[in-house]
Amino acid sequence: MDKLKVGIVGSKFAAMLHAESYKRCPDVVIASVAAVDNLNEFAGTYQIPNRYDDFREMFAGEKLDIVSVCVPNFLHKDVVIAAADAGIKSIICEKPLATSVEDGLAMIKICREKQVRLMYAEDWxxxxxxxxxxxxxxxxxxxxxxxxxxxxxxxxxxxxxxxxxxxxxxxxxxxxxxxxxxxxxxxxxxxxxxxxxxxxxxxxxxxxxxxxxxxxxxxxxxxxxxxxxxxxxxxxxxxxxxxxxxxxxxxxxxxxxxxxxxxxxxxxxxxxxxxxxxxxxxxxxxxxxxxxxxxxxxYINEITHFVNCTRNNLEPQKGTTGEDGLKAxxxxxxxxxxxxxxxxxxxxxx
Ligand SMILES: NC(=O)c1ccc[n+]([C@@H]2O[C@H](COP(=O)([O-])OP(=O)(O)OC[C@H]3O[C@@H](n4cnc5c(N)ncnc54)[C@H](O)[C@@H]3O)[C@@H](O)[C@H]2O)c1
CATH class of the missing domain: 3.30.360.10 (Dihydrodipicolinate Reductase; domain 2)
Structure with missing residues (x-):
């Protein structure tokens, strides 16, 4: 079975939470990371081979199965939409979904149009x-x-x-x-x-x-x-x-x-x-x-669940869909x- 390829956008606290959780998923490899600081330190810690300072370049240059969106809230919309446009089928977005209800609605609309699974990372x-x-x-x-x-x-x-x-x-x-x-x-x-x-x-x-x-x-x-x-x-x-x-x-x-x-x-x-x-x-x-x-x-159960949804083409469980993120x-x-x-x-x- 081929390993699922993950790209993480962000390289600090939330990215660390995701990387630690992916480490416990045997059928996943973190293939790439995009960030504007702490890039080499983060990639070194988690042995991530491909590093980008522009997330759009990462989406264009890699064939990713999952992207983890671990950037500040105001960037969630841009990163999610760019990932959906690039045809990445599973997107995990950190909380909150966006910095306005309008942005959240736009993200959900694009993901629906592109038939992308938008998963809302509510770890509780x-x-x-x-x-x-x-x-x-x-x-x-x-x-x-x-x-x-x-x-x-x-x-x-x-x-x-x-x-x-x-x-x-x-x-x-x-x-x-x-x-x-x-x-x-x-x-x-x-x-x-x-x-x-x-x-x-x-x-x-x-x-x-x-x-x-x-x-x-x-x-x-x-x-x-x-x-x-x-x-x-x-x-x-x-x-x-x-x-x-x-x-x-x-x-x-x-x-x-x-x-x-x-x-x-x-x-x-x-x-x-x-x-x-x-x-x-x-x-x-x-x-x-x-x-x-x-x-x-x-975090471990969350990432394991989202990996499983991606592997088996399933909808994320109640409370963790993009729509649930929008409700929150x-x-x-x-x-x-x-x-x-x-x-x-x-x-x-x-
Ligand atoms: N679920 C949780 O418990 C939890 C915990 C912490 C943070 N978060 C969420 O995770 C997100 C990130 O939080 P954090 O604490 O890691 O923030 P942070 O400020 O510590 O790190 C921000 C990261 O975003 C990257 N970044 C900034 N601009 C970028 C750009 N244009 N392109 C690519 N990367 C860029 C930076 O390089 C950095 O790695 C936030 O939305 C936050 O709400 C969730």
Whole structure:
């Protein structure tokens, strides 16, 4: 069986997450990478033979089966459309799908026209703890879901692009809160139809990051089509490492999921050691290091699933289609509209 050939656009954090995950797929080879910095370092680490500083040249010069789009948000549209135009049949786009609903719609339109499989990389949907939680709910273990609370928070983005609204599309909600926003409809099997939100509006109005032009704190109450309520939060004001938590309340019980801090390891170290957890500052004293973040946050299962879809010509699972990415984007921009107007915003179907 020939190995599937992958091209990655981007060479930093998200590209690393994809490359680490492809490494665990035996029927895949990362053939090429395109990026504007860190190119040789990244290609060297993952032994990628072909390197480009222009993604269009990579698409023209290589016969790729899959492309991973791991560039800043504002470039997702251009890269996805160029890949679809080049006839690459499987495109994995990092979250958020785009920096506007209009761009997301354009990407989906082109991919449909070119019969390209556009896959939306919401890793939470593949996180083992959340999959298990969904199984328990499906079994009736907590009765009917009434309320879901979910957040991704940390102390600020490593990416300069994420710090500027013009490149990111917003701030903490589009960059971090988009995970719970993408995850919840999959979990409840019901779309978000209404939001009521509040955000710090960026720059001088931010709580901590006055140099970020997008908000550094955002929260929204949401209503699902099936009637349940939810609470979504994304913020850059949380010290101590990335804190991703989900609480699910049902008529017969509840489930608490700690995606990042719930390690089975507890370490006390006087000298400190290399790495504990995404976005922690140090490793001295008591720490709870992650065992395998690529697995616990869903990246391995996600890439394995997308490779399988490509190999067997299958549609990606619910929650990870381009259309699902667009829904998450619509909810995110409804959050911004609600915060700006101070009103409940209803989400129209795309
Ligand atoms: N799913 C997740 O958990 C997760 C985590 C981190 C980032 N992301 C997403 O991944 C994307 C990238 O984030 P990051 O943290 O790696 O960003 P980053 O700023 O660290 O890296 C950006 C990368 O894009 C490349 N790039 C910039 N302009 C380019 C161009 N014109 N052509 C080719 N390459 C170009 C740069 O060389 C660099 O490798 C973002 O959309 C982000 O939202 C997702």
């Amino acid at each position: 949907i593949f996180a083992p703890a959340l999959i298990r939680a969904k199984e328990i709910v499906k079994e009736g273990g907590i009765g009917d879901i009434l309320y879901v609370k979910a957040k991704e928070t940390h102390n600020g983005s490593h990416s300069v692009f994420a710090q500027k609204k013009e490149y990111c599309g917003g701030g903490a909600m589009i960059h971090l809160g988009i995970h719970p926003i993408g995850f919840m409809p999959w979990f409840l099997e019901s779309d978000i139809v209404q939001v009521m939100a509040m955000i710090t509006e960026g720059a001088g109005n931010n709580l901590v990051h006055k140099d970020y032009t997008g908000e550094d704190w955002a929260a929204a109450l949401v209503k699902f089509e099936q009637g349940a309520r939810g609470f979504v939060e994304g913020n850059y004001i949380t010290c101590g490492g990335m804190d991703d938590k989900v609480e699910i309340y049902g008529t017969e019980g509840n489930i608490h999921v700690d995606l990042t801090m719930g390690s089975p390891l507890t370490v006390y170290s006087r000298p400190g050691y290399g790495y504990a957890l995404e976005k922690t500052d140090f490793t001295h004293g008591w720490t709870k290091p992650a065992v395998d973040e690529f697995m616990s946050l869903g 984007l619509s909810v995110t921009f409804a959050v911004y509209e609600s915060a700006e107007k101070g009103q409940v915003v209803k989400i129209s179907k795309q």
